[in-house]
Amino acid sequence: MAKITRRNFIKTTGAASAIGLAGFPAIASAMKHGGGKKVVIVGGGIGGATCARYVKMADAGVDVTLIEPKANYHTCFMSNEVLGGDRPIDSIKFGYDRLASEGITVVKDTVSAIDTNAKKVTTSGGKTFGYDRCVVAPGIDFKYDQIEGYDAKVANTVTHAWQAGPQTATLRKQLEGMKNGGTVVICPPPNPFRCPPGPYERASLIAKYLQEQKPKSKILILDAKGKFSKQGLFVQGWKKLYGYGTDKSLIDWVSAEQTDNGIASVDAGAMTVTTKFGDTHKADVLNVIPAQKAGKIAFTAGLTKGDWCPVDKSTFESTIAKGVHVIGDASIATKMPKSGYSANTQAKVCAAAIVAMLNGDEPGTPSWLNTCYSIVGKDYAMSVAAVYRLGKDAKGGQLITPVKGAGGLTPKDASPEHLRRELGYAHSWFNNITKDVFG
Amino acid sequence: MGTKLIRHALLAAGLACAASGAFAGGMASPSMLANTCAGCHGSTGNSNGPATPGIAGLSKGYFIAALLSYKYGDDEAAIEKVVAANPSVLDADVFEVLPRGKGTIMSRIAKGFEDAEIIAMADVFANERFVRHAQTTKSSLADKGAKLHEKHCEKCHEDGGRTSIDDVGILAGQWMPYLNNSLADYKDGTRKMVKKMTGKMKKLNAADLEALVQYYGSQKM
Numbered sequence: 001m002a003k004i005t006r007r008n009f010i011k012t013t014g015a016a017s018a019i020g021l022a023g024f025p026a027i028a029s030a031m032k033h034g035g036g037k038k039v040v041i042v043g044g045g046i047g048g049a050t051c052a053r054y055v056k057m058a059d060a061g062v063d064v065t066l067i068e069p070k071a072n073y074h075t076c077f078m079s080n081e082v083l084g085g086d087r088p089i090d091s092i093k094f095g096y097d098r099l100a101s102e103g104i105t106v107v108k109d110t111v112s113a114i115d116t117n118a119k120k121v122t123t124s125g126g127k128t129f130g131y132d133r134c135v136v137a138p139g140i141d142f143k144y145d146q147i148e149g150y151d152a153k154v155a156n157t158v159t160h161a162w163q164a165g166p167q168t169a170t171l172r173k174q175l176e177g178m179k180n181g182g183t184v185v186i187c188p189p190p191n192p193f194r195c196p197p198g199p200y201e202r203a204s205l206i207a208k209y210l211q212e213q214k215p216k217s218k219i220l221i222l223d224a225k226g227k228f229s230k231q232g233l234f235v236q237g238w239k240k241l242y243g244y245g246t247d248k249s250l251i252d253w254v255s256a257e258q259t260d261n262g263i264a265s266v267d268a269g270a271m272t273v274t275t276k277f278g279d280t281h282k283a284d285v286l287n288v289i290p291a292q293k294a295g296k297i298a299f300t301a302g303l304t305k306g307d308w309c310p311v312d313k314s315t316f317e318s319t320i321a322k323g324v325h326v327i328g329d330a331s332i333a334t335k336m337p338k339s340g341y342s343a344n345t346q347a348k349v350c351a352a353a354i355v356a357m358l359n360g361d362e363p364g365t366p367s368w369l370n371t372c373y374s375i376v377g378k379d380y381a382m383s384v385a386a387v388y389r390l391g392k393d394a395k396g397g398q399l400i401t402p403v404k405g406a407g408g409l410t411p412k413d414a415s416p417e418h419l420r421r422e423l424g425y426a427h428s429w430f431n432n433i434t435k436d437v438f439g
Numbered sequence: 440m441g442t443k444l445i446r447h448a449l450l451a452a453g454l455a456c457a458a459s460g461a462f463a464g465g466m467a468s469p470s471m472l473a474n475t476c477a478g479c480h481g482s483t484g485n486s487n488g489p490a491t492p493g494i495a496g497l498s499k500g501y502f503i504a505a506l507l508s509y510k511y512g513d514d515e516a517a518i519e520k521v522v523a524a525n526p527s528v529l530d531a532d533v534f535e536v537l538p539r540g541k542g543t544i545m546s547r548i549a550k551g552f553e554d555a556e557i558i559a560m561a562d563v564f565a566n567e568r569f570v571r572h573a574q575t576t577k578s579s580l581a582d583k584g585a586k587l588h589e590k591h592c593e594k595c596h597e598d599g600g601r602t603s604i605d606d607v608g609i610l611a612g613q614w615m616p617y618l619n620n621s622l623a624d625y626k627d628g629t630r631k632m633v634k635k636m637t638g639k640m641k642k643l644n645a646a647d648l649e650a651l652v653q654y655y656g657s658q659k660m
């Protein structure tokens with residue numbers, strides 16, 4: 001009689017010989033020989049920094065240079081928790097020391113031009129860098145011309161806070177300074193934009209703060225859209241937590257039908273915002289998130305078609321300029337949302353393709369994943385997830401498409417315990433992805 | 440050229456079914472698939488916590504059983520089919536998939552992967568080393584937990600719960616909020632235990648379980 005039931009599910013004979021080879025890129029690295037080849041990465045945000053690390057891990061012989069103007073990057077994710085007073089801003093700040101110690105050349109500068117024929121990148125600091133492959137990951141820029149009275153300068157006081165950093169701190173200070181009974185006006189952008197659930201998570205976490213500290217206050221969302229990401233779950237949470245739908249509600253959402261598709265103008269002096277329909281609202285704290293397009297360098301380098309950059313979906317190589325890849329928010333990744341997790345898995349697909357190409361191999365089959373957590377309140381978070389594969393659209397074109405029957409939202413009937421756990425998973429996601437990106 | 444040929448030969452020998460770069464359009468490579476998990480489970484499957492578990496160093500059998508459980512729920516016929524289709528990998532006489540509850544984030548994600556992809560990822564994570572992070576624990580409780588573990592759990596969770604041998608999860612150094620969630624799921628029946636573990640668990644009260652979790656969380660090496 002055996003003392004105990006042994007499980008040992010796996011047959012140890014025959015086909016189990018994959019052990020030892022099926023590793024992460026680091027393990028395969030010694031076998032690669034892209035030695036001396038140059039990869040220059042423009043932008044050290046989520047996409048760019050991930051790509052730098054994963055190229056280096058897959059092939060230590062490749063010479064990787066990352067160009068980024070900021071000494072420190074503030075993640076947009078969890079910046080809404082900063083606004084709600086739930087975490088200090090330094091907890092979303094990351095530097096580039098780890099990347100440098102991994103053998104990546106980090107250059108603090110702004111790329112001003114990319115010569116895709118001569119394969120050369122120029123910076124405003126006057127340096128040039130030749131490349132075999134260039135990765136452009138500049139994130140987003142704003143369409144300031146669409147809102148009268150609003151521009152990059154005004155945004156220093158009437159913030160968008162849609163690129164985390166100084167504006168996040170400013171908006172938090174404004175919320176702290178606001179009187180009990182004040183009105184916070186949030187103006188979300190039209191589609192497509194970075195982080196579709198982001199404005200509504202922001203409203204949620206500001207509501208949480210107001211409820212705790214300034215319960216007579218209100219949040220008014222003047223939307224450019226008629227519906228929004230995870231709307232059912234947000235509304236459910238707002239009803240449960242913030243009296244949504246009652247006359248005591250902390251949050252009011254005004255849809256595109258009532259605003260006539262968003263706001264027309266901002267008067268920063270008077271602290272008013274006027275919708276396209278013509279209603280003017282006075283704010284004590286005003287947060288205006290403009291419509292978006294690819295980061296400026298993508299336009300300068302001629303990588304755009306419309307507002308974003310078309311790419312081959314299996315390599316993220318630009319369909320306009322050979323040898324240049326565009327990843328993250330700036331790229332057209334069809335069904336993938338513009339999110340940090342998307343940028344992170346796109347960067348890995350791109351890195352693997354680049355290493356294959358530099359080694360004279362065919363790029364492999366890609367696979368992507370995205371999970372976006374949204375925090376709604378105390379012990380209350382929810383998520384949307386999808387696994388993405390390369391498919392085809394109706395015309396036979398490439399389509400990054402979610403696997404059918406998989407993914408989706410937190411169930412509507414999720415228990416309080418389930419929602420509490422999702423908050424723990426949201427924080428774990430933050431800790432893990434930031435380490436994966438910045439080392 | 441020489442090195443390149445060798446590289447391909449190695450890959451072909453090692454990953455008979457997992458398409459390498461050379462077979463574009465086939466299955467994505469194991470690392471391509473496994474790398475997408477990092478956002479939640481950490482680079483190389485080593486989680487930085489607090490609630491999502493580390494999955495590095497999980498035995499291949501445990502990983503496959505867990506993912507199939509998330510993917511197929513209580514559809515036993517579907518799971519039997521997977522076992523039957525992979526006779527060279529899974530031992531039909533002992534392979535067992537225990538229910539893990541529905542609607543969790545993992546049941547949504549696991550459905551996005553083919554069975555063969557799950558098996559390929561299992562190899563990747565089984566070959567990684569599990570890293571134990573420092574967690575705050577009370578030594579008096581951890582000492583009590585150590586004794587309870589030795590008495591009730593060590594037989595299956597060997598080496599103080601450090602290994603995943605015998606297709607059990609890693610307990611030592613696993614994130615404590617995750618262990619608490621697992622134990623809560625066992626308690627309310629969301630997750631099913633192997634029979635003999637059920638017997639052991641019955642003998643323990645809430646304070647005992649807390650001590651056990653403290654013991655596992657206190658192990659850093």
Ligand SMILES: Cc1cc2nc3c(=O)[nH]c(=O)nc-3n(C[C@H](O)[C@H](O)[C@H](O)COP(=O)(O)OP(=O)(O)OC[C@H]3O[C@@H](n4cnc5c(N)ncnc54)[C@H](O)[C@@H]3O)c2cc1C
Binds near residue numbers: 046069076110
């Ligand atoms: C409030 C909010 C909440 C969010 N929450 C989540 C979330 O929970 N989950 C999630 O997955 N995503 C979230 N996101 C989205 C996520 O932040 C973005 O999708 C992600 O940052 C995109 O990565 P990226 O690399 O494309 O761009 P970025 O991360 O913005 O990086 C671009 C970098 O390029 C640099 N750069 C630009 N131009 C140049 C140039 N010319 N030369 C050199 N460098 C340049 C910039 O300085 C910047 O560092 C959130 C966003 C917001 C605003």
